[in-house]
Amino acid sequence: MGHEDFTGESKPVQNSPERPTGISNLRRTIDFISSLISLSHSVRVFTGKWQLIRNKLEELYSGLIAAENFDSGENPSLSGVLPSMMATISECYDLATRCVDLSYSGKLLMQSDLDMVFAKFDNHVKKLAEIYKKGIWSNGYALVVSKPSLGASKEDMRFYIRDLLSRMKIGDLSMKKQALMNLYDVVVEDEKYVKVIIDVGDVIHVLVGFLCSNQVTLQEESAQVISVIAGFDSYKGVLVAAGVISPLVKVLDFGSEAGKVGAARCLMKLTENSDNAWCVSAHGGVTALLKICGDENCKCNLVGLACRVLRNLVSVEEIKRFMVEEGAVSTFIRLLRSKEEVILVSSIGFIQSIATGDELVREIVIREGGIRALLCVLDPKWSYSSKTREIAMRAIENLCFSSSTCVSILLSYGFVDQLLYYVRNGEVSIQELMLKVAFRLCGTSEEAKKAMGDAGFMAELVKFLSAKSFEVREMAAEALSSMVMVPKNRKRFVQDDNNIALLLQLLDPEEGNSGNKKFLISILMSLTSCTSGRKKIVSSGYAKNIEKLAEAEVSSDAKRLIKKLSANRFRSMLSGIWHS
Template structure:
């Protein structure tokens, strides 16, 4: 008497359960048995909720598939029993070959079973998603819930898949233990989600993308996403998806490209050109453009990819982005331009143009509302591109760079003052004597001296370096010495009790100041001369040299006085 479809299905499930049970007792070839057991479990979870459409009963292809699955399950059980026997003495190469054939057959069965669902020959008896486990539920309850969701994702209709994904996304956002349940405890869980990124049903695709974006936030599972082929569909969504989907895809790619290996994958799939188009497209949302910039910045860590970007016109794209009203866009543009120029002198030369410097100076303008972070990056750009030659330094001065820096030294918040100090120090190190004289006339020296007395070490060091550079110029020395208390203040800062700090730099400045007779007189007459003497007693060579110059000056003064008598 012929068996009914239900009986055939029940028999097939029984054989699958038996094969799975036997596979757990295998001792030989564990690396071969793990994927076989995973495939058996996938077949069982796909068949367990199956029922037959009225029109499909008696379908010969379905009966043949169930018979083939049953035969493979029976064969798998026999092989498992052989591999669980310590006394097995058969050929190992033959056994490995048989296990490979079983794995391939199971994979083929899974594919054919999915086709039966897609054609409607099989339908799922699952109608509603299980109730979500309560807060603090056991890991087993969570695994059961996730397993139920993935059964629906594998065999359900589009509507069922969308509902299941919505439920999955809810728990993924609420409790990261569900992320582990999907990635590490569900057979091919990540693979199922990645395949759904190419689903023709938009709602299913977008819900799958939400789930993938959450999982990408966990570094330990990014490798599994890559192995499941997540990069190509994410790039396709960037090219063809709607606004929100593009943003989610870009967010996932931003996380994935923190690894240089993944950077190559993005580049090989055409991702660089897609991202550049997004950055250059006025129609892109600011969030999407900023995410695209972040991905490109990650890709820039690979020199070959960075050079490819430049060849594809990236410099023009980011000069345009620099003119954006969004601060975040300006930040990305400046950082990427800095990276492009790091190993390419031609790019540096090409960017010393008026519109570029005007954009940068607009960011550091004290009347602008940009953050200290934006000013910091703008100053780094100015230093990288314009602290390179007398001509480019003159460009800066003509456009008011020094006036902006001086304003921040005098009136800026602490963060802006420290940025200005470091910048002026580097400016002094590359400027010529005439430029230093201009800075002296503008009033930089008193401000540097004032900031030497009240800032952290890094800032004091920058102020001392700049002051040393400025007093090397004779006109600046004279001006510095003539102004009340300047020399006293320098000597006061040499207090030995204050630790080393910037003493070496200050002693260097004093050495320059004592090159003139008036400077030596000021040092000699200072109430803080004792600080210099204590340093000399401590065998500080520079302090001893300065005292020797002062002593020689005294002898000359006495000698001249005697000659005049």
């Protein structure tokens, strides 16, 4: 025959391949395409053009393999195009051989010939697609897809993706859906497939096209695949350049519930990069997302995702202003009353983001009842998780503690009682958080210190002076130091004899686990402002600890405390301790 295959090992003596007996035209064409693809890898000139040709060959190969598996070789329409395919393959094989041998007459002429053969292969692919669209593939074939094993070569992975691409392009609805499902499976299983998908560029455009399909299943499945790709920072730009944002927003507006969830998840990942925020806004994304958040019939998962997308967008000042004008604050304060924790957590995050550093928005939050709604999350009668309560408490702290007006509103709503409840009864993680919040609250206003004293906070803080955690002991001591500066609190503190005894006991220089001595002495200094306080300090059996600190020159604060205690009639009781 002159040659037996197109492997490149023996060169053909003619341009037209001979027809082996016993092999169908379809199988023969498939084999020759495979050999031509193999030979093309040996070409070292015009590599860009040969890559384009090879892409078309792989696409054609996948489509013909699919037809063979379906046993469609005798289909008249398909049989009719095989001779012209073989003619182009033979022509291309001749070009490949001359490129390998560098035996062509001129570069410009060869480039022109390669462009023409590429156009012919592109035309063959389109004709094949038209034939398949007429229905030669059945639903049953959708299951016949062989996935490469783990650790497969890049070429095997690439071939598999091209096979799926062919099915997505020319299969019926069932086959397209199955191909999308298979595509999702591999990108989730092995992220290397994502890189292959990017390299096989048509896949992205087909996926984006499916988002615009009137077939709900194609929208849903393609959104799932795109969501995985959007999780890679290096590929977000590829998706945006392919025009993915506009159809995603349309799915948010008109898609099914599952489609909307997929679209929102994609947008959430894409808008982690603020550069894409404007694109989402320009295509009406903000309005569509706010509509979802305001729809009481939307499921919590979708609303939670929409909240998170809007939170990403709010970092752009102009978009934030648009949200405020569209009533976003009112919408999200309504969501703060949701019993669904997914919605609740997401809406708290949004409220924080839109109000932080913006006095005007914070005033709207207060006016619309946002603080009261956040405090309801802390109400022990509701069965929210500790994590959700922590998030609500941090939001209250961030929104309210920098404004004396907000602190007053908090106090009027009984915030101190709620705080004290969790300091007394909360599990360790939330108990420590509430202690930190109490510590910060002490520093906000005189009114807050009085309210905390009236509620009984000082007794709880005294207990924390002996905690194992140094940070906890220090916070408790500093908070007490701040609270006893208020005369009413000071008198209340002194009434309990055990309080002063414990403070003096913790001042023992040999007490390895004592709290911060600076704040303990500060508390005692404040207590000397009242007569009963001075008496109880001096008469305590642990008063000598102050002397030990002073004599060891460990603390200058201790010396100042002794000097204050030594004034007037207490001088005789402490004579010899102070040396100036």
